[in-house]
Amino acid sequence: MIDLTPFWLSFKLAGLTTLILFVVALPFAWWLSQTTSKSKPFFEAVTALPIVLPPSVLGFYLLVLLSPNSALGGFLEDIFGIKLVFSFTGLVVASCFYSLPFMVQPLQSGFETLNKHMLEASYLAGKSKLQTIFKVALPNIKPSLITALIITFAHTVGEFGVVLMIGGSIPNETKVASVAIYEMVEVMEYGKAHIYSAIMLVMSFLVLLSVYMFNHRQKTKIGLV
Numbered sequence: 001m002i003d004l005t006p007f008w009l010s011f012k013l014a015g016l017t018t019l020i021l022f023v024v025a026l027p028f029a030w031w032l033s034q035t036t037s038k039s040k041p042f043f044e045a046v047t048a049l050p051i052v053l054p055p056s057v058l059g060f061y062l063l064v065l066l067s068p069n070s071a072l073g074g075f076l077e078d079i080f081g082i083k084l085v086f087s088f089t090g091l092v093v094a095s096c097f098y099s100l101p102f103m104v105q106p107l108q109s110g111f112e113t114l115n116k117h118m119l120e121a122s123y124l125a126g127k128s129k130l131q132t133i134f135k136v137a138l139p140n141i142k143p144s145l146i147t148a149l150i151i152t153f154a155h156t157v158g159e160f161g162v163v164l165m166i167g168g169s170i171p172n173e174t175k176v177a178s179v180a181i182y183e184m185v186e187v188m189e190y191g192k193a194h195i196y197s198a199i200m201l202v203m204s205f206l207v208l209l210s211v212y213m214f215n216h217r218q219k220t221k222i223g224l225v
Helices: 005-034 040-052 055-066 071-080 088-112 116-124 129-140 142-157 161-167 177-186 190-221
Strands: none
Touching: 005 040, 005 088, 005 129, 005 142, 005 177, 040 088, 055 071, 055 088, 055 161, 088 142, 088 161, 116 129, 129 142, 142 190, 161 177, 177 190
């Protein structure tokens, strides 16, 4: 009997992370695409750090940051009763850090390809910056938007190092699919590990296929293919 709870936790984690990051990363990606500040490379480098940092390194520093012994972790636990280490809430916070570049970079790239005259026309028509983003910018960068959402979701589902460092392996709480596979291999339950891994493999392939098919259709519509 296959326990699907780890997959449910993985999808729940990925869904919440994607939603939170979209809200947080959208204005940040817009700012990065429009700013001429000399600090832009610094913020781009900080945003991209999770791509190059070993998950164990990022997980360690997040563990220190979110621990009850830290100022932030202690404050949240003492005042609000929010425990971030070895909890699902902590996984969401950690995943937002780990998956940040996968939401920011596609959105930023999409915004940077927009025709500046189109944005200026929107402002001249009396639209606010927020209206311009949602009514002009986003509809014109659909491939980048879809890529950001899907890749962020898929990347979060496949997390292992950071998730294990922050959440451990608590059944029905933090034991996501990637951690479950690791534990099966540890106890040499290769049959179950094959099934779980196959599900993850098929899902990952379908996610990537959907992104490439959507982007191909969009390019075909505008005559680039």
